[in-house]
Amino acid sequence: MFTKILIANRGEIACRVAATARRMGIKTVAVYSEADADSKHVAVCDEAVLIGPAAAKESYLVGERIIAVAMATGAQAIHPGYGFLSENADFADACAEAGLVFIGPPGSAMRAMGSKSAAKSLMETANVPLVPGYHGERQDPEFLQEQGDRIGYPVLLKASAGGGGKGMRVIERSEDFKAALESCKREAISSFGDDKVLAEKYLTRPRHIEIQVFADTHGNCVYLHERDCSVQRRHQKVLEEAPAPGMSAKRRNEMGEAAVAAAKAVGYVGAGTVEFIANQDGSFYFMEMNTRLQVEHPVTEMITGTDLVEWQLRVAAGQKLPKTQDELAINGHSIEARIYAENPEKGFLPSIGTLRHMDTPGAVSFELGGTPGGAPAAVRIDSGVREGDAISPFYDPMIAKLIVWGADRTQALARMSQALAEFQIVGLATNIAFLKRLVEGAAFSSADLDTGLIERNSGTLFPKAKAAPVGALALAAVALIGEETHKSAAASANPDDPWGNARGWRLNSAYQRQLSLTDDYSAATDTKTYAVGLTYHPGGWHLEVGGVDADLSVTARAGSEVSIKLGATSIHGNVRRDGDVFHVFTGGRHFALTYNDPMAHAGETEAPGGRLTAPMPGKVVAVMAKAGQVVQKGDALVIMEAMKMEHTIAAPSDGLVEEVLYQVGDQVADGAPLLAFKAA
Structure with missing residues (x-):
């Protein structure tokens, strides 16, 4: 077993890996950017080394710098977490060349599954059902639109190298195709450095079900059952649960065996997730494989009594899988809610600020929760921040993952509702109240699940404002x-x-x-x-x-x-x-x-009107308006990017653009006026 590992990530996953390594007697080395100098993951590791400025492309994405730190500190292996370099085949190969163990699959497996297009071709050869679509190399806009027209609308565009909902667009009409394609490609190149996309039929009311697989270097491969990740917004998961409601033993076995076959086909090693899109009638189609640990892995741990990070470390050290397929029984039900710094009432815009107060429900951190083979802790929290920490515009705005376990789904639902009621945050907007409405809503509580659940129930999930009691x-x-x-x-x-x-x-x-x-x-x-x-x-x-x-x-x-x-x-x-x-x-x-203290605000005046402002700090990626241009209500004027998600600033009414104050590439502060606008 390793004596020291480097964690090439930040936030809650870095803290999570550090907790398991500590329990196993393994020393840890953290790397951090200038924005993370005082972060929690730096504090919980045994050593910490600065690797660059705040921007990920100048710090967490600089593989050679991370490898140099590992060599200098005597680390024997690198755990990539998820995101950043976790699915970078070249980085995995570079680790091997430097004599370091990459705690993940080999580069060849990542290359086979890392591209959605190549993965679908591989699954087609293996006779795994695929959603109708185009997964080829040709990328000129006219041809792609022809494919969209052939497939039939609605069509889903996806970044081939993507994940996490980034670089995805649902297109309802042919005339909207090119604009959506341009936006999709911009987001894809920003997030993954690759603007290649694929197109496929967008299924109505599908469920998103994924299978956790694990393989070692001795030829063993198992599936640790399934997770239902259907509840999404902007194609990003909001709630995850295991096992999937309504899953029959026969269907579970079919999907599990298909996932194991997919992993074996590419010589997979370590933790991976095979994702399927499933119709309400039970039929399912291969969607993609994530060649890393998933954000939602805790629900699998809770129902199987496993520590998947420990499994990663043991497999990377050459050991056999700790359990066989027959030993992986399901115990109870688990639900995970992602607590984000974002404003659901404003289109889930990220919220930037300081956690002035954070009071979590009666819960345990992972290393204190439950015992193998016994009942897990009722409430668990995985977090990479503490009270007083700042949520910056540079990284994902996740505050914590709230995970509950119950003997059955009914008990798990009750525990999640109570835990959300006890989760208190001051200093920035969060999605906690939204999550509570979601968990208590008729659709989720009755397991009437599909990926459009949030949009389908927007009336109850985004109710009209009520006065304070x-x-x-x-x-x-x-x-x-x-x-x-x-x-x-x-x-x-x-x-x-x-x-x-x-x-x-x-x-x-x-x-x-x-x-x-x-x-x-x-x-x-x-x-x-x-x-x-x-x-x-x-x-x-x-x-x-x-x-x-x-x-x-x-x-x-x-x-x-x-x-x-x-x-x-x-x-x-x-x-x-x-x-x-x-x-x-x-x-x-x-x-x-x-x-409203009149003495405290004496002499203040209102800000001048007529200027559309930035809804959050970010970068201007497109400017569609010119000074002197007459526009109509709803016309897109400026597109900003923050946390690798695009946000369109539209005309609030018919009117005249008097002045454009920023150009493409400019960094803009929260609330900064973007252009001068005169309503008609």
Whole structure:
């Protein structure tokens, strides 16, 4: 077994690998970019070496630099994690040439399966069913459009070297083909350095089911059952679960054997995933093979009682697989939710900022969870960030993976709903509330699954904004008054002096207070401002807001936790202040209430209108408008790229483009005006 390995990745997968290596007595070396100098994965490894600037292409994607660090630190092997160089065959070969073990499949297997087109040709030879499409080398736009017309719409365009939903477009009409192709190729070259695409029939209501395979150097290959990854947005997975609901033993065996055959056909070694697209009638088609560990591998670990990273290390060291196919039974049900810094109400735009507060549900980190052969931990969290860390624009905006286990799917669903209710983050927008609606929604809870589930249920998943409940307003008011009282007492030389405190005492009168709180509806487009009236009396306060007129008292307070009684109703919550915003967590929901302090904002003026702004920090990749151009509502004006995803800024109404402020290739800050626009 190895004594030291280098982890050529960052974030939660680097922390995950480090945890398993530590348990096995293996030392670890981290590599990091300038943006990651204070990151969690640097802290948890035994050594850490700077390899370059923040941009991945100048740090995590520079293979020769990583190999040099491995040689200099005495590492015997390199674990690539997922993403970055994990599926780079040339890097795997370079490791071997340097005398280092690449903890993954050989370069030949990656080359065979790394290209979606080549993989489909290989599967066709092996008689594995394929979705109708074009997977050839010819790439001129006119020919590709002819293929799309031949296949029949809707057509799915995919980057041949792609993954993670990047470089994918669904085209509904022939006239939209060329524009979608250009966008797809731009994203593909940016993400993978290769703009080759393939086209195939886009199936309606398909399920995305993948099989985890594992092979060693002794000729053994097994499948660790399946995962259902149907719940997606922008072709990126949101929820994953294992086993797949409704999977029969016969179908599981057929798909598992097909996946093992695919792995053996290319001389595969290590962890891999064979992905299938399945119709509702049970028929399935080969989609692609990911020649690495997947982000969603924890659900497989939870139901099989395995540590797949440990398997990777043992197989890479020349050992046999720890288990045979007969020993890989399914125990219970597991669901994984990806907690992202993004805003679902704004098209899932990435959110950049600092994790000012992060309180996770009662959970264990991987190395403490469960025992082989026993029941896993009910809740597990894999994360590469800590409270106080920043989510930057340079990398994937994942905050954590929340994984739950239950004896059956019903119990797993209940545990996931509860865990999401307890997951509290302040400092940037997240998808937690969206995930909770998704898990509790009728479609997912009843296992009515397909890759269009989110779009199909958008009405319930993106409900119309509701005003903050009175209980949340009361908790925010109590937190504000309590904070002012504490500051006043701390500043007073005599805390008992009634003239020097902010408890609300008045001589021969009642102290009345009007608080203005604005509810931003959890970053939705609408806002509502409330006038919260408070009248002090010796036993507490009297509150008036939104038609409610009731006595208010604090029954318990410990840190940010607050319990109050409003009339005859008891309310409990957690309140965190971030600047002027009071983040209230109560009843499994999160409310962001801004305190409008007129003294704090005196003299401020509104920003000038008429300028369309960047929705996030990123790079301008296309400019379709010119100064003096008349445009119609919805016309694409500028395309930006952030975190390797494209975002189109469109005209909000008919009007005139007065000035274009940025050109292709320019880096733009969040909120920066992109062009001057005059509505018609």
